[in-house]
Amino acid sequence: MTLDPDAADGGELERYELRERLPYRFQPNRRQAVQLLGAGMMLAVSVPVAAQQRRGGGGRGPQRAERLSERFHIGTDNIVTVLTSKVEVGQGSRTQLTQAAAEGLRLPPEQIRLVMADTELCPDDGGTAGSRTTPANVPRIRAAAVAARQALLELAAARWNVPPEQVRLADGQFVAHGDQRVTLGELASDADFAERWSREAGGGPDIAASEWTVLGTTLPNVKGRDSVTGAATFPSDVRRPGMLYGVVLRGPSLAARLQAIDLAPAEAMEGVTVVRDGDFVGCAATTSWRARQALDALAATARWEEPEQPSVATLFDDLKRTAEGGGGGRGGRDARGNPDSAFQQAAKRLEAEYTIAYIQHAPMEPRAAVAEWTDGKLTVWTGSQQPSRVRDQLAEAFRLRGDRVRVIVPDAGGGFGGKHSGEQAIEAARLAQAAGRPVSLRWTREEEFTWAYFRPAGVIEVRAGLNADGGLLTWDFTNYNSGGSALESSYLSEHSRARVQNSQSPLRQGSYRALASTANTFARECAIDELAGLAGADPLEFRLRHLPDGRQKDILSAVARKFDWHSKVRSQTDGRGVGIACGTEKGSYVASCAEVEERDGELRVLSVTTSYECGAIQNPGNLLNQVEGSLVMGLGGALFEEILYERGRILNGRFSEYRVPRISDVPELIVDLVNRPDLPSVGAGETPIIAIAPAIANAVFQASGERLRSLPMKLSGQRTAT
């Protein structure tokens, strides 16, 4: 399947997500369909609302110029409300989009408020994925804000009958001749306001980074105070009058099918609503405790059929065995020369295989939704990175027109690419439909670890060769299953090939922070290190020799300087080592150096230095948070995160069994943010994660002589790092 790289999200989602079907098939609710369409008609197929409702140029539908009135509301309190379908899941989009609007309007950020991710109110800027908010939405909102400011200046000028150039904005008010003043709110009640506000929002001149006054500075998180006081309302915190708490029955293994169940014991419990609809079984009650008791009563009567299911022991064989072959996917990208014959002729050869485990995003807030039906219309508050996709799924599941479904995403507790789906919304809505009251549903941690999709596992094969003078002659790279992001190598080689083989994934898989770039960068940077060793070259020098001039090479040089690579290499003592790696993804560039110690089979990461460049920096403080967070999250995937499963059962689906990084795991971190005001800004929530694992693996080799070729890394004789 080819994906459109320019789509707001499509280009960045891996193939598997686009194939997923609805998790449930519900029976048609005859009464409700009749109410919607009038007696005598029955709605058979849901209306495809996605194309219809995508607006604002962020979606993939036909583009239509948006109007100022769709993007901005001005209140009598002098606050400008900005509307966007983007979500905030901790990456700082609310703050950076506030900056973009403030910049364009030339208003202080305190006068800007964002309404995000409400499918009924907000123009569709697409979902939140692929680091697209920074490069696509910040400029769009900034340009719209410039147009809005121009419209406001003209309104003020008309009021006083002066040319617009004589109107200034000072202290959030429009001023002319020193004593003429009008507030935003007053302008918004002008008679011609509505007409001017229906003008197109796009097309205005953009503001170059050199002119920024709000962007480019560290505006603190605009919701920070709510975070530290507990006032923030996450999806799982939403309350509605008369709300019940819902739970869903899950099978004992991933492919288990329900054969029989007795609903009577749960139905006999006071105040409990029980639903069985096809494969869906759940209950709702006045407290989650009671709902859980009812569920236990149901589970005790359930009989399941369990087919033969896979185990982690055969994972990598399974992926290679089921490879579709023939290049598949984005196969054969970047092909040059004849890698097969060049490999035979090479003076020195490397053949290596790398393996990547399934891991779980485990956002701190599990999937959660509150659903409410009012007069046949459904409203769902939920933590999802894809509000309009969830709206479409709800419309399909309940056979509703898209405009009868409203999805609102309150700022949610983490995403990391793990919240692109909306099963929790469908579950809450089904229970609310049965109960006739709003229902709140929050997955347990075990559910999140078991039933949410995983970052794809993969096997990567590298076949590469050197010519007689130690230069890279041929590079052949094949990724089984984990995906095509950052598949191409930046290193110059006369012969080369990079392929993805799609396999049958034993587990449900989907996006993750930086997608497959982590796997591909790990394999490539480890292999390049081995080749440097074969060539008898310093790993930094070998890389520099083969990289073309440009941002990748610049960032590698930057980290080498910051870390003081050559003197660190010289000063290593027994059991210690340093490693280096670099990579690029989604238009930004990262390079990391790591220093590790290996003693008695135990591995310790002492320090990590990272240089990172993503164009013009929009908010240095938020960027630092994103880079540090990515690095530490990457440490988990590098050293200990791994989903274990046996015959369809997840064996380590809780935090006591699945280790994630804690504060005690954090090495000394040095982050070097390289600002390029001359270049467009690109997103930074993902790419900094990709270079830390290979930097550590390469350092381990220097420390112990052992090449670690799996994620997570395992020293021989020792399963986990400390």
Add this chain to the structure above:
Amino acid sequence: MEREHRLLVNGREHRVTTDPDRPLLDVLREDLELSGARYGCGEGECGACTVLIEGRATRTCITPVSDAQARAITTIEGLAQGDTLHPVQQAFLDEQALQCGYCIPGQILRAVDLLSAGGPPSRESIVAAMSEHICRCCNYPRILAAVEHAAGLAPATPQTGAES
């Protein structure tokens, strides 16, 4: 069997009739509408559900409501004095120790407990206390800076240099 429980939360008395085994976390969130204590694991591993009970950081997901009877409970909602944030809250804000913010109330209350012992804690004891908590945004460098800041130690200044 349901029973009446007397709960003292943020200086107010509540009477809640409920099952004594029900987790305090659920009672706070569902009955008292205090949602700053949050669910992260339900097994005492992540600290998202932390409140102070008689000043000590306590995980409410594994505390039955009956154990909390008649003991002074402080949730994140009760930590500030009116509009004035507690110094630990202020330090988290000053150091921008928050990304999604979901784990932050629990982290703050743990730090309040740690710092109430008196005397500036060592970095080791800060790391030991805070490693009871999980932040999946992995905002740990800022969290460490915030707790050190609150403890009156020199904060670990962000090691970053913006170059053109």
